[in-house]
Amino acid sequence: MGWKPSSAFADSGKIVFFQVGGAVLALYPRDELAEDAKLAAAGTGLGGVTLAYNVRERDEVDAVLAEAASAGATILKPAEDTFWGGRSGYFADVDGHPWEVCWNPHFPLADDGSVKLPV
16 A cells, blocks of 8 residues: 555645555654654654554543553643644653654544544
8 A cells, every 4th residue: 555645634734644554654844743742852852753642532532641651651741632623642651752642533543443544
């Protein structure tokens, strides 16, 4: 399956989404991604990459963040509603890698957990 670019939800025109099999690769400007994760864009802040875990329901964002914290993760940004209609928050795993937990009503998950970009 090839890469299919989509900018359906790129508000600033700087973000692009690619369908990669059952996953989505999203490319953001480093400074905007760092700001969203509440990390410094330079130095020991953002390494340039975050991973996102998408959930099926809005309230799952808070539950997953709580579970991550109970397993030793550090909450970087508590769950909050987003300007684009979803909900997200960030945590750093025990090795310091940032993860986003996200509910996106525009990217529904299939039964197998895969994501399909809207056309």
